[in-house]
Amino acid sequence: MAKVSVTSVELPPRPQLFDFHGVSMTEYFTQRWETIQNFQARPDDILIATYPKAGNTWLSYILELLHFGQSSSEHLTSVPLYLRVPILEVTIPSLEPGTELLDNLSTSPRLIKTHLPVQFIPKSFWEQNCRIIYMARNAKDIVVSYFHFERMTFVHPEPGDWNSYFQRFLEGKMVCGPWYDHVSNWWQKKQSYSKLHYMFYEDLAEDTGREIDKLCCFLGLSPSAEERETILGKTQFDNMKTNDMVNFSRYKGMDFKISHFMRKGKVGDWKNHFTVAQNEEFDEVYKKKMKDPSLQFRTEL
Numbered sequence: 001m002a003k004v005s006v007t008s009v010e011l012p013p014r015p016q017l018f019d020f021h022g023v024s025m026t027e028y029f030t031q032r033w034e035t036i037q038n039f040q041a042r043p044d045d046i047l048i049a050t051y052p053k054a055g056n057t058w059l060s061y062i063l064e065l066l067h068f069g070q071s072s073s074e075h076l077t078s079v080p081l082y083l084r085v086p087i088l089e090v091t092i093p094s095l096e097p098g099t100e101l102l103d104n105l106s107t108s109p110r111l112i113k114t115h116l117p118v119q120f121i122p123k124s125f126w127e128q129n130c131r132i133i134y135m136a137r138n139a140k141d142i143v144v145s146y147f148h149f150e151r152m153t154f155v156h157p158e159p160g161d162w163n164s165y166f167q168r169f170l171e172g173k174m175v176c177g178p179w180y181d182h183v184s185n186w187w188q189k190k191q192s193y194s195k196l197h198y199m200f201y202e203d204l205a206e207d208t209g210r211e212i213d214k215l216c217c218f219l220g221l222s223p224s225a226e227e228r229e230t231i232l233g234k235t236q237f238d239n240m241k242t243n244d245m246v247n248f249s250r251y252k253g254m255d256f257k258i259s260h261f262m263r264k265g266k267v268g269d270w271k272n273h274f275t276v277a278q279n280e281e282f283d284e285v286y287k288k289k290m291k292d293p294s295l296q297f298r299t300e301l
């Protein structure tokens, strides 16, 4: 198969999805599985967990500014976020594996990004009683965001056209498995693991300050009013979109001519993509798969 060339970097062909312990994955998420499973978490590590496209980058940047905004501003302006908050499970071309980046990370606490379903989280995180923040986003906006992301990201499977992608999402054949299981199983974990803060993208979009206050309460942080204002400004969508250290423009596995990593940042963009029939089908499937009435999502604000 011909290799894809993006801005002079040779990339391998797009990866294939395969079943991995009951979850669709690609080799980029599984190839160093033993090392990932044996990863040694530290008690002060903070795990930032999301299904893909639920706003992990946004949340990671907020957490980074809360922890290090004052002390290491040079670091923040010279090293891309994907190196400062590494993805635990990922081994992709032209980047050191996540576990190695984490082993060499000098920050304390370490902020660790993951998209893994809860059952795949290395056991040391539970043993060390680490703080975990899970952010969920409504499924309709996820499928749209994921589609555009996979169009422009060569380290993900080829998405095909919108209609077939939509069907594949309903079947749960996406990297990291079905959205329904991901958000529901993490929600269930929250009932038994007290150091898990479960939050929603839609709430963060509605009132970022309020959600930052809740995060601070969970993390035992008390930023000054001025620091809080600075964080609110820096993490606004338009500011993140033009910040080369957080917008992934430094990463060569994405083609920004196709789409942007910081694409729209809206609640309700699904309305610009779903047909009426697709929306009805989606709602039908949703009703069957989402049985827990205590887990509710908003698809518009």
Ligand code: A3P
Pocket (backbone or CB within 6 Å): 050, 051, 052, 053, 054, 055, 056, 057, 058, 141, 144, 145, 146, 148, 205, 235, 236, 237, 238, 240, 261, 262, 263, 264, 265, 266, 269
């Ligand atoms: P869209 O594709 O809908 O724009 P992740 O970081 O988990 O991959 O999630 C990416 C999604 O979060 C993208 O959604 C991106 O635009 C959105 N996002 C990132 N930063 C944001 C911000 N500051 N405000 C709102 N949305 C943001």
